[in-house]
Amino acid sequence: QVQLKESGPGLVQPSQTLSLTCTVSGFSLTSYNVHWVRQPPGKGLEWMGRMRYNGDTSYNSALKSRLSISRDTSKNQVFLKMNSLQTDDTGTYYCTRGSTTVGDYWGQGVMVTVSS
């Protein structure tokens, strides 16, 4: 069955870089898009960026200067790196699959706290 699972550090210091991994199973990264979406505590959803099935990427312009998404198809993994983290980057980070629609399957999310 389709599964996505995020992993990464729960705590990041201000100004440091966040590195997250989304490991997928049940589908191929060369057939489906994978998006990253985040959610500050108690708030709504913010789309961050996308790894397209063909390897192209798209980013939210508000984050573009700090964000990078890459992948390793042999390991069924998509990576998110975001630098210069601040406290308002605290929240839950999700990876989610996209095809004819965005977000048909979601990972469980990983909570990231930016604090010294």
Next chain:
Amino acid sequence: DVVMTQTPVSLSVSLGGQVSISCRSSQSLVHNNGNTYLSWYLQKPGQSPQLLIYKVSNRFSGISDRFSGSGSGTDFTLKISRVEPDDLGVYYCGQGTQYPLTFGSGTKLEIK
């Protein structure tokens, strides 16, 4: 960016009742290919969002027919009939027509 405006912010309904949630976009969500990429999601307490409806009115796999979506252009509605306890949570609309993808701010459904 396309702004998605959801109303109401919250609502309370009795079990077995019916509710409607409105979602309005600042631009038409009709894609160049003719499709309208408007989806509805439910985020239950402590869980990830789950897809309910895609392309305005298509129920995702396993979603009850108590959930229905309608609308066109910039105005969309999610209806939930015969509300059950498991329906509580926050409902989001989201558009996939234009990048960056954007979501509404959410509607919290509470059970009376």
